[in-house]
Amino acid sequence: MTGRLRAHLAAELERTRARTALLTDAVDDADLVRQHSPLMSPLVWDLAHVGNQEELWLVRDVGGREPVRRDIDELYDAFKHPRRDRPQLPLLSPAEARGYVRTVRDKVLDLLDGVPFSGRRLTADGFAFGMIVQHEQQHDETMLATHQLRLGPAVLHALPPPRATVGVSGEVLIPAGPFTMGTSTEPWALDNERPAHAVDVPAFFIDAGCVTNGEYAAFIADGGYDQPRWWSEAGWRHRVEAGLVAPMHWRRDGDGWAYTRFGRTEPVDPGEPVVHVCFHEAQAYAAWAGKRLPTEAEWEKAARYDPATGRTRRYPWGDGSPLPHHANLGQRHLAPAPAGAYPLGASPAGVYQLIGDVWEWTASDFTGYPGFAAFPYREYSQVFFGPRYKVLRGGSFGTDATACRGTFRNWDFPIRRQIFAGFRCARDATPAEPG
Known part of the structure; x- marks a missing residue:
């Protein structure tokens, strides 16, 4: 079992690094050091940052080895x-950053052979390595969002x-009653997903x-962006100040809309999930729709939740990890898929594509669950708790399967639009409706 775990960890580290290389090798050095938006870091910062986190946690903490570059x-x-x-910092150059992450990775693969996976919570079930894989994959998605913001010809390609x-x-009824939210058993779950607890909904x-x-x-055609009645007070204030008139990257194209995605401009596909909308836009649309x-x-x-058995699953389709026919994850494609493209990923109640395609805004503030305990450091989750951040769920086409579970929680400011975020609506069941 230990041998299989070591092989799995090594494979995940290398698979993730291949994605990082794809995102950074796709552009020249000038693009790597350029800041494409003040919302995002230069790509070269993200590259060295994932190496630095890997050094801090795996080389120094888990491995107990001498620092590679304490000075950075x-x-x-x-x-x-x-x-x-x-961009104003004395960052490593692209060549230095690539050399640094390669040196760190060589040390990690060397120490992986001797790390015990028991006796310490940080290394149990390979957690520290899984945490670093997830961290790098999260930055890969951030770098993918940076690619969406860069100007110039397309450099990324996918089917x-x-x-x-x-x-x-239509809509699906979810019956009243308790279910188990969060997890206490998922080995690589992060602290904000824990502990499992019953919630009566x-x-x-x-x-x-x-x-x-x-x-x-x-919604746009009906004057949704022109009528304050659909917007919260904070939402309307932001709509006016930011001059919002449509989702980010949309522009008028005759009587319709066009959308620029990763350097390619095409007509907006009416069947795709809407993406690059902020929380306030999602909330306004829902109010306009009566939801x-x-x-x-x-x-x-x-x-x-499976209404037939009363059981809470890991994923909508069951307990097995995501496979390509379950969900649009992992940057296999560079766009969300229309509803109905992944029927084998549907939930038992008949809700489609809850995992992958677009992050989904929820109405909830980001807070800790009852019994929350920060691990292994407060800065991953706890410092973000409070009403400033809204929770997003489900992952996007740019989210890797290792960083996307039925319990996984993302969060961001309600004004953010550069992330691959969309939404679905809900409504209360009336007393006359079953459930």
């Missing part, structure tokens, strides 16, 4: 330097996502699929 720790501390300021094979429309309806571009365009955003607990119950 502060440069790559995400809490000490806001993204907008990072289009599959088309729908079943029709998806009243009956509610949730959309079978995410809101599509076509549906969102109807609301689901709470985080509602989203997770829709994704994991």
Whole structure:
């Protein structure tokens, strides 16, 4: 078992690094050091940062070895330097960054052979290595978002996502009652996913699929961006200050809309889930549609609860890890797929594509679960708790399967649009409706 775990960890580390290399080798050095948006770091910062985290946790802490580059720790501390300021730092050059991460990785693969996977919580079940894999994959998705913001010709290429094979429309009733939210058993789950706890959720309806571009365009056409009644006070203030008129990257194209994605401009596909909308836009659309955003607990119950058995699953389709036919994950495609493209990934209640395609905004603030304990450091989750951040669930087409579970929680400011975020709507079940 230990041998298989070591082989699995080595394979995950190398698979993840191959994705990092793809994202950084796709552009020249000038692009790597350029800041494409004040919202994002230069790609070369992300590259060295993942190496620095790997050095801190695996080389120094787990391995107990001498530092590789202690002198750069502060440069790559995400809490000490806001993204907008990072281009002014004396960062490693592209060649130096590549050499640094390669040196760190060689040391990690060397020490992996002798690490005990018992006796210490940090290394039990390979957690520290899984944490680093997830951290790098999260930065890979961030780098993918940076690619979406860069100007110039396309440099990333992938096959289009599959088309729908079943029709998806309407809403699904999720019956009232308790379910198990979070996890205490998932070996690589992060601290904010823990512990498992029972949550009693009243009956509610949730959309079978995410809101599509076509549906969102109807909101725009009906004057949704011009009517304060659909927006919260904070949302309307932001809409006015930011001049929002449509999802990010949309522009008028005759009577319709066009969308620039990774350097290619095409007509907006009405059947795709809408993406690059902020929380306030999602909330306004839901109000216009006579609905609301689901709470985080509602989203997770829709994704994991099996009404027929009363059991809470790891994923909508069951307990097995995601396979390509379950969900659009891992940058296999560079776009979300239409609802109905992954029928084998549906939940028992008949909710589609809760995993992959687009992160889904929920109505919930990011807080700790009852019994939360920070591990292995407060800065991963705890320092973000509070009403400033909203929770997103489910992952996107740019999220790797190792960083996406039925319990996985993402969070961001409600004004953010550069992330691959969309949404689906929910509503209360009335007393006359079953459940």
